[in-house]
Amino acid sequence: MAIPLKYNLRSIRVRWRATLATILGIALVVTVFIFVRSFAHGMEATYVKTGDSRNLIVLRKGSTAESSSQISREDARRIKYMTGIARDEAGNPLASAEIIVLILLKRMDGSGTANVLVRGISNTAIALRPEIKITEGRMLRAGLNECIVSRRIADRFQQCRVGDSFQSGKTTWNVVGIFDAAQTAYESEIWVDADEARSAFKRNFYGSVLLRPENDAAAATLKKRLLDDRLLSIKVQTETEYWDEQTQSAGFYRFLASFLAIIMSIGAAFAAMNTMYAAVGARTREIGTLRALGFHRRHIYISFLLESIVLSLLGGIVGGLISLSFNLISTGTFGGTSFAEVAFQFRVTPQLLGTGLLFALIMGVIGGLLPARLAARKPVLDALRSV
């Protein structure tokens, strides 16, 4: 049997000041790691949730996002009336020519302004996106400079409640409805009529056309027809493929999380190492006694390594608990591809907490290896003579 773990646990408690400092250091690293990763995870989840695999999105060839795409009015009309597109009850093709514009709005908390994404839509936009529900007020009507605002934008920006109006350029937009977008990327948008948007923001083109093929078989034919049309210079992909590509901005935060974590973990591992060196130094005579009683070098090594791991796991648990406090908090950040504020929720998943603990464990092992080796290699007699 090895040296009992209670020996380590009680020794940790005795040196509570050094222990606390180390635990908090590791907890800080784990918190930052989980914070940034949950940030990336939340953004990613927002994009992944967005899009209907039945829909096709048409962009200009070479464009990677709606914001950088241009589809002329003629081309939009040509696309909209292609055969193979499903129709609504009124017989209108389920196709929405849309345009993306960025406007500046004042934040609710008075901390300045931020870019908000305005989407100019056609009247079939909601039929193409059944997850969008008007939860307050009503749907906008074309020709009246009306807009509907996502719940999160309404909560985060001034003058975005039903009945409010805000100025952008020379146009005053009247808020007539609030919509819930089921935590998709549309949660970060304001919707207006596409033609009013083109007029107000002086654009003579659309950014994209979202359309619904009649069925799966028609989708492939329609896609081929669109791509084969020599008059169109476009690219066609499913709506879900498009939004998957947009997750690249979350990738930056994942990289940032890893980068920050590595830099900070080096410091935390040194802190753990320092604590463990101090522990070995303070308990040299105990080590000598244990060796004299018959415990092997490997017992001492494992005991001190375990102590370091316990310390770091405690730090990991504290870091995880702190991290849980920002789970599901809604926030917004600059979205890399849309250049607008993207609203999302922090997602502290069990997997992320597990990764944080694993990360703490690695710090504990790295921090404990050398001190444990030092403890195990002390000659018995020298250790016993230690004051």
Add this chain to the structure above:
Amino acid sequence: MLVQIRELTKLYSHGEIQVTALDRISLDIAGGEFVALMGPSGSGKSTLLHIIAGIDRPTSGDCHVRDINVADLTETQLAEWRNHHVGFVFQTFNLIPVLTAYENVELPLLLTSLTGRERRQHVEAALELVGLGDRMRHLPRQLSGGQEQRVAIARALVTDPTLIVADEPTGNLDAHSAQEVLGLLQTLNRQAGKTIIMVTHDPKAAAFAQRTIHLEKGQLLNGNGQHP
């Protein structure tokens, strides 16, 4: 003979200077003896005790304990050998401060194949023997010096070792506690037949032993290394 030492030499190097701690010592100690090693500081008595106990190695010569030459054992073998054959009593008690009296005494038994129940029986018996049956759950800091040393003695005898080595066991105790501890060692020797080797400066402490061996400058005085 339980302990047979032949031509034992221990040299220490301090830079270019070489110090002879033990100089070709030969000595026999029989099983059941209570031997006191006496001598001035630097005489080599502690070095001799450490070699017999397997926590130091000789430069040359043999140190047989129960026909095993301790000097030939590897580090790992030596650790196991100490656990089975040697009980230590230190001047500074060397109890683990965060463990209770019971847990301190149980420590060497954790390396044996005894079950939890067997360990408990052994530990309780050892602590009862040293008169601390009612202090089992006390931490070392909650005990007096004499009580701490008695816990250390319980720890030394709990594995029923071949020999108990005591390095200045009364050096940190008041006169009354010292008498108690020495009396306890003597009882263990006389009634339980334990072989005890004790290093001491104090002639009064040495008087509790059956035989006193004097060392000076690494050599035995009066040729008293041979068992009478």
